[in-house]
Amino acid sequence: MVVLQMVLLLCAGSSLATDSCSPNVNIYAELEKLKNMDERIQKLEETLAKVLSENEALKTIVQDSQNKLKSVQKENEAKKVAFSAGLLESGTGHTGPINTPKTLVYKKVFSNIGGAYDPNTGVFTAPVKGAYYLRFYGHSHGGPNMAVSLLKNGKTQCSVFAWKPTSNGNASNGVVLTLETGDQISTQLWQNTWVFDDPASYTSFGGFLIFPL
Template structure:
């Protein structure tokens, strides 16, 4: 009998307080410090990176929040390759965007989000900017 490993995580950008991340003049890996759940311990809040422990099909989603007048751009990457992105050009009011993707991962594959150059995201205790993922099934 095969028992599947349980893998799931959810994290908000800031562990406490509120504030902007960015802008920076380079692409920056976002480190989600408010770990809400981390079953299987595959997500590392010190690096912002999820590392696949087993081969399988996984689902990831992320949300990003921006205040008015701030350009927001974030991508989700698998091993340095952009998979999906969100972008908001200086909204007149607060802006929110989200995206999700199903990925086939090998052990050691890395999934993370990256803030674009000259872009901002905002977060507070409500975790408007967040990153989550889970294994759908092993292969």
């Protein structure tokens, strides 16, 4: 009987010891969960890095597109070239005659799209290479001859002339020229001749870009 009681006590003690050492949480299961979470975090980091890389690439594409758009807009603006101007800004009177050729400066600007005509010098400067149409008119009353030439970089291209008109002398001319960027066009009054102008702008100068080359 005593032996049986001792055996029962030993078994009860052994059971208590086992219960006290066994944890309530499954450590292996929790470690597996942590491992899975770490893998998910790593995948998220990889996905985030990929998204950031794609975003940088997208920014580069957008920037390139904006630069190309600005370049195209600039080219289109450069293709818009046209001007027209009368000789006198106001008032009435003759220019000339003088004993040397004189560049005519047209002060009354009707239009100057592209800003290639300079009303301070009377010179039109081609902003782009292309085919241009240029025309000019000359008017005078009776008296001296009226003669004006169109010049490209200082060289005569075409002219108008009226021989000592008894009343009114009128002449006009126009030409299509191939101009390089920076080529300069002006009109020149011949020596010992004159032109007349008033608010009606009888004497004028103008032109426009037909198409770029």
